[in-house]
Amino acid sequence: MTFSVRSCLFMKQEEMVWDLSQLVASTDPADVQRSLEEMVAEAEKLRGVYHGKIGSLDTKHLLELLECRDTYTLRFEGAVKYCSLMYSADSTNDIAKQLYGAARTAVTKSEKLLAFVDIEVGKLLAEKPSLATDPMLAEYKHYLEKLLRKVPHMLSENEEQLIIVKDKNGIKAWETLQSDWLSTRVFEIEIKGEKKTMTYGEIIGLFQNPDRELREKANQIVYEGLGKDEIVWASALRSVCDDHMQMCKMRKYPSPMTQSLIDNDIDKQAVDSLLNTVLKNVRLYHRYLTLKARLMGLKKLANYDIRAPLPSAPETEYQWEAARKEVTEAYGEFDGEIGGWIEEMYTRRHIDGKVRKGKTSGAFCASWLSGKSAYILQSFNKRMGDLYTQAHELGHAVHDYLASRAQKPSNCEVGSCIAEVGSIFGELLLTEKLLSQAKTREEKQAILAMILDEFGIVTFQVSARVFFEQSLYNTIEQGQFLDGETVAELWVAARDKIYGDSVTWLEVMKWEWTMKPHYYMANYRFYNYPYVFAQLFVFALYKLYKEQGKAFVPKLKNLLAAGSSKSPRTLAIEVGFDIADEKFWEKGMKQTEEFINMLEETM
Numbered sequence: 001m002t003f004s005v006r007s008c009l010f011m012k013q014e015e016m017v018w019d020l021s022q023l024v025a026s027t028d029p030a031d032v033q034r035s036l037e038e039m040v041a042e043a044e045k046l047r048g049v050y051h052g053k054i055g056s057l058d059t060k061h062l063l064e065l066l067e068c069r070d071t072y073t074l075r076f077e078g079a080v081k082y083c084s085l086m087y088s089a090d091s092t093n094d095i096a097k098q099l100y101g102a103a104r105t106a107v108t109k110s111e112k113l114l115a116f117v118d119i120e121v122g123k124l125l126a127e128k129p130s131l132a133t134d135p136m137l138a139e140y141k142h143y144l145e146k147l148l149r150k151v152p153h154m155l156s157e158n159e160e161q162l163i164i165v166k167d168k169n170g171i172k173a174w175e176t177l178q179s180d181w182l183s184t185r186v187f188e189i190e191i192k193g194e195k196k197t198m199t200y201g202e203i204i205g206l207f208q209n210p211d212r213e214l215r216e217k218a219n220q221i222v223y224e225g226l227g228k229d230e231i232v233w234a235s236a237l238r239s240v241c242d243d244h245m246q247m248c249k250m251r252k253y254p255s256p257m258t259q260s261l262i263d264n265d266i267d268k269q270a271v272d273s274l275l276n277t278v279l280k281n282v283r284l285y286h287r288y289l290t291l292k293a294r295l296m297g298l299k300k301l302a303n304y305d306i307r308a309p310l311p312s313a314p315e316t317e318y319q320w321e322a323a324r325k326e327v328t329e330a331y332g333e334f335d336g337e338i339g340g341w342i343e344e345m346y347t348r349r350h351i352d353g354k355v356r357k358g359k360t361s362g363a364f365c366a367s368w369l370s371g372k373s374a375y376i377l378q379s380f381n382k383r384m385g386d387l388y389t390q391a392h393e394l395g396h397a398v399h400d401y402l403a404s405r406a407q408k409p410s411n412c413e414v415g416s417c418i419a420e421v422g423s424i425f426g427e428l429l430l431t432e433k434l435l436s437q438a439k440t441r442e443e444k445q446a447i448l449a450m451i452l453d454e455f456g457i458v459t460f461q462v463s464a465r466v467f468f469e470q471s472l473y474n475t476i477e478q479g480q481f482l483d484g485e486t487v488a489e490l491w492v493a494a495r496d497k498i499y500g501d502s503v504t505w506l507e508v509m510k511w512e513w514t515m516k517p518h519y520y521m522a523n524y525r526f527y528n529y530p531y532v533f534a535q536l537f538v539f540a541l542y543k544l545y546k547e548q549g550k551a552f553v554p555k556l557k558n559l560l561a562a563g564s565s566k567s568p569r570t571l572a573i574e575v576g577f578d579i580a581d582e583k584f585w586e587k588g589m590k591q592t593e594e595f596i597n598m599l600e601e602t603m
Contacts, residue, residue, distance in 0.1 A: 016320055018352035018375055020085055023078040023368065029095055035079035036106035042072060043113040054120035055127075059136045062124070066140050066410060069117065073409040074370040080107060081375070085366060088377055091180055092358035108168045115160040122151040142565050143410045149262050153251040163247070171243045171522040174236040178520040181232060182361055187221050199357045200515075205381035208307055210315065215304040216506070223508035226515060230484030233514040238482040241472050244525050256473040260526035264415035265567045270579040271529055277585035278463045278532060279497075284589060285460045286502045288452050288596050295445060295603065302504045307453045309384070313446035317382045320353065327391045330433035331398070331426065335553050341401045342394050345376065350397075351390070353380030362517065363389050365396035365423075369409055374400040384450055388427055395426030403563035411565040416527065418568050420534030421541070422560050427454065428542045441602045448599040455592055458535045460498045465528040468494035469519065487513060533568075533579075536588030540577065543591045 021027050024035065050065055057065065083103035086096040125131055125148050132144040154160070187203045189196055191214065206218035226233070248256055261268060293301045295310050318326075324346050332339020345351055350373060363378035374397040380386050399422035403412050431451045438444040471490045475482060488510040495505075495512075513519065518527040545552040559571050572579045579585075 015346070015349065016351070016353040016380060017349070018085070018089070018377075019349040020082050020375070022348070022371065023082040023085075027082075029099060032079055032082060032099055033102055035076065036083075036102055039076040039079065040106050040109045040113070042076070043110040046072065047113045047116065050120075051116050052120075054117070055124050057124065059131065059134050062121070062131065063137055063140075065117070065121075066137075066143075067408070069114075070409045077368070077370050079103070081366060081368060085375055085377070088360040088364075089352055090356060090358045091183055091360070104168065104172070108164055112161045112164045115164060116157045118147060118150070119154055119157050119160060122147055122154050126151050139408065139565075140410060142567065146262070146265060146564075153253060153259075153262075155250065159250075167522055171240050174239050175517075175520045175522045178233070178236045179360055179517060181229070182515055182517075183358055185225065186357075187225055189218060189221055199355075199359075200361055201355055201357075201359055201379040202381075204361070205355075205379070205383065207304065208309060208383055208385050210309055210311065210313070212305070212308070215308055216302070219304045219506055220508055223506070223511045223514075227484075227508055227511040230488075230511065230514070233511075234482060234484040234487055236520055237472075237487060237513075240520055240522070241476060241482065245473065245476055257470075257526050260524075260529075263524075264417050264530055265564065266415065266417055266533075266569070267580075270569070271533070273580055273582050274529065274533055274536065274585055275463060275466065277536070277582050277589065278459060280582075281586075281589050282460065282498055282500070284593060284596070285456050285498070286500065288456060288599075289502045291596065291599060291603070292449060292452075295449070300502070300504055303506055303509050306503065307385070307457065310442075310446055310449050312442040313449075314440075314443055316384065318384065318387050319382065320380065323380070323387050323390055326387060326433060327394060327426075327430060330391065330429045331394070333433065334429050335557070338398050338401075338557075341398060345374070345394060345397055348373070350374065351376040351378070351393075353378050353386075353390075355379045355381065361515070363393055365393040365400070367396075367400040367404070367412065369400070369404045369412055372401060372404040373397070384446070388430060388450060388454065391426045391430040392423040395421075395423035398422045398426070399560045402557060402561040406561040407563040407565055411563045414564045415568065416530030417533040417537070418559075418564075418571060420531055421538055424458075424534055424538040425541065425556065427451065428538065445599060445602050448595055448602075452592070452595055452599065455535060455539075455595075458531050459592075461495070462528050462531045464494045464498040465516070465518070466526065466532070467497055468513065469526055469528065484511075536585050537568075537572070537577075537579070539588035539591040540584065541575065543587060544575065 024032055026032070046068065054062070054065065080103050083096075083099040086093070087100035090096055125144060129148065131137060132141060132148060137144065155163070182200055185200045187198050187200070189198060189203060189206075200222070203218055203222055206214055209215050209218070244256060248258070251259070253259055257268070257271075261271070289301055289306070292305070292310070293299065295312070296305060296308070297311065298305065328339060328342045328346070331342045352375075359379060360377065361379075363376070366375045366377075368374055376390075376393040376397060378386065378389050378393060380390075396419070399414070399419065403414065428451070431447060434447045435444060438447060468491050471494060472482065472487070475486070475490060480486065491513040492510050521527055541556065545556070555575055559575065562571060569579055572584075577584050
């Protein structure tokens with residue numbers, strides 16, 4: 001059999017588009033709709049069996065309830081994921097819109113019907129806290145412990161149901177609007193004398209273009225354009241923040257961050273220790289920014305240089321096949337089983353890398369527990385940064401592969417502090433792989449700059465986002481109105497707390513907050529500090545790996561396989577760390593300093 005060049009190119013393009021058909025028995029929209037309706041019907045049956053009766057359950061029957069709910073999750077997960085991922089890939093597709101809307105409605109109805117479970121189990125635990133440590137419920141021990149932590153903030157069933165209904169056309173609608181609005185923006189830009197119209201996903205690919213003037217122009221155009229829609233962005237953000245403040249009062253959360261601390265299974269002491277360490281080490285970041293400016297032949301970096309490639313960096317354009325090879329080998333050299341799972345993600349077409357209008361911006365990995373796998377979305381623009389994005393998201397997939405094989409769904413709801421461990425470790429494995437292959441000083445500089453750019457953004461700029469989000473709630477508590485200009489001022493103040501005068505900023509960068517989906521996520525406030533947590537946590541783990549070699553591999557796999565069955569504090573203790581001690585976080589900074597020293601040695 002022979003293939004034409006055209007057919008081969010088509011096949012390569014198809015490899016970059018995920019196959020969602022594996023999630024459902026049939027892709028016929030009517031069949032998917034029926035699955036969603038069946039999900040609601042099964043929720044009604046569960047309610048009929050257990051509603052109002054959980055308080056009288058003995059240990060055996062409580063175990064049956066928890067297992068029954070896990071079975072329910074696995075049974076209908078695929079249909080919901082199918083609708084959500086189809087829409088994320090192309091929000092302009094009419095069928096995707098229809099199914100996404102149907103899925104949202106079905107999920108809302110199901111959540112409303114099953115809202116009683118955690119409430120009644122929580123009350124049962126409050127009366128009989130010893131249940132959390134009953135040997136028969138050992139597999140659910142930490143799940144029950146976390147539920148106990150939520151009990152003081154639970155409302156009545158009717159109130160919880162009203163909140164679910166309210167959220168559908170409230171904060172969830174604002175979240176959807178922000179995503180849809182951003183994914184459908186187009187921008188006019190002139191490149192080499194040719195005027196082009198680009199989607200947001202396409203034009204941000206220019207942010208890391210080797211041409212400095214083009215980077216500046218792209219930043220100016222994007223953020224100037226986003227700033228013109230400040231009323232949309234500020235209205236969405238204000239509504240999400242106001243809603244959260246009202247919920248904090250209703251649920252008696254002592255601070256706007258409390259819900260996040262509970263959801264991420266962590267305590268304020270550890271977060272304070274983390275952020276204090278970041279502030280004490282801003283000069284380390286400034287040192288790197290100064291080094292990068294020298295490598296770029298500049299007196300000082302501008303904001304559009306922070307993540308830019310070095311001028312001396314080889315002009316490498318990664319094709320899909322090359323990216324696949326590098327990432328698969330990086331993971332495979334760490335552990336053969338993990339390498340096999342990475343290869344499977346490609347061969348089963350669980351990654352969507354094609355750039356298209358209507359595609360959700362950024363990248364994410366969606367777990368598929370019933371399939372013991374995951375799906376990844378990104379916009380692949382052939383840059384080294386896209387290679388790192390792939391390694392990052394595949395690290396999430398590894399986490400999903402391990403946790404779904406070792407845990408039940410109730411123990412796979414991993415808080416973001418630990419959810420980022422596999423992904424960031426994957427980035428370091430890729431760095432190690434690329435450095436081992438580097439043949440020139442310039443190649444080594446480019447790789448080190450890539451990992452240090454990422455570290456700087458995740459550890460330091462993302463910390464600025466935490467300070468920014470804190471300031472949003474402080475401003476609301478002071479009775480001030482969050483219009484676009486006020487929000488912009490708060491962002492610049494938080495940003496400058498980290499960067500000081502180490503970087504020159506375009507005026508339009510005050511609108512940078514508009515495009516960060518993390519601020520708009522429904523019922524997910526303070527999304528950012530877990531990234532900082534994971535970054536330093538993993539750098540410390542990586543240092544341990546370099547010291548222990550292959551003996552470290554099972555430790556990381558055990559940590560990831562634990563899912564949410566253990567707290568971050570317990571997981572850290574098992575590998576010898578105390579996350580409440582600033583000395584631990586300083587170890588992560590020491591690993592960063594080693595990378596900076598390596599870079600300086602090349603100059």
